[in-house]
Amino acid sequence: MKTIDLTPLYRNSVGFDRFASLLDNAFRAESASGGYPPYNIESLEENNYAITLAVAGFTQDELDINVERGVLTIRGERAKAEGKHYLYQGIANRTFERKFNLADYIEITGADLENGLLTIKLLKRIPEAMKPRSIAINGQPRVAPELEKSVEEKNAELV
Template sequence: MNAIDLSPLYRSTIGFDRFANLLDSAFAGDAGHSAYPPYDIELLEVNRYAITLAVAGFEESELDITLEKGVLAVAGKKADEKKRKYLHHGIAHRAFERKFNLADFVEVTGASLKNGLLVIELKKNVPEELKPRKIEIGSDTNVIEHSSEHAA
């Protein structure tokens, strides 16, 4: 695998440790990564998203959604069923775990299961103090005054 050197990016950024870890894990890949269950990530409107997973055959009680340290994990495990005799078995009911890394300030606002689709709604809520603001030139806020003692 070709290594990508991201050191130029890190020379001009401070405090993006989580971002660096995300990039490292994305480039490393996951050998055990499965395409099951298939999913969509949708932009509903500005700062509102939805993740839809196709979980046909799973009941609500067989699905688990957790959020820890910015990682949304969706897991499914079928309850033990009586052994069936299939002539053809094409519907996957295998256990799964799918993880999504969420950006800062992205919160889960709800989840629903309908017609075999699990929809998880997300919203990005950036605090007012972190939103961009205009700094007026000549304003007294954040101005550093120099005393004449330190001037040469």
């Protein structure tokens, strides 16, 4: 199993305590899952993402999607085929569980199952309080340089 020394990160960062456990869990989950089912992660446009899993043969009732504490879990459990005698069985007919760690403010907006592909849509919504903002010094609001020009131009017009 791989280990990563994150000591340099902790010297310059605050609040990334969860980072080491995320990396550790990612390495452990990848080796345990054996790559089944295969999946894609797409960036559709700004703040919109999709995870697509190849779940051929699974019905909607055999799939379960849950989100708990920032972890998206997709489970598939096939019903046993009664009375079938296979001479060769090359189509995977096994239970699976695939987990994805979600960043803060990622929301699941929907899921679709079509042509053996399960697509889960995600959206990143950053709260207004977390968006970049300018901080006033000594109670004086800071004016952006481009706004400063337009204020000077307006004052020149008034004179």
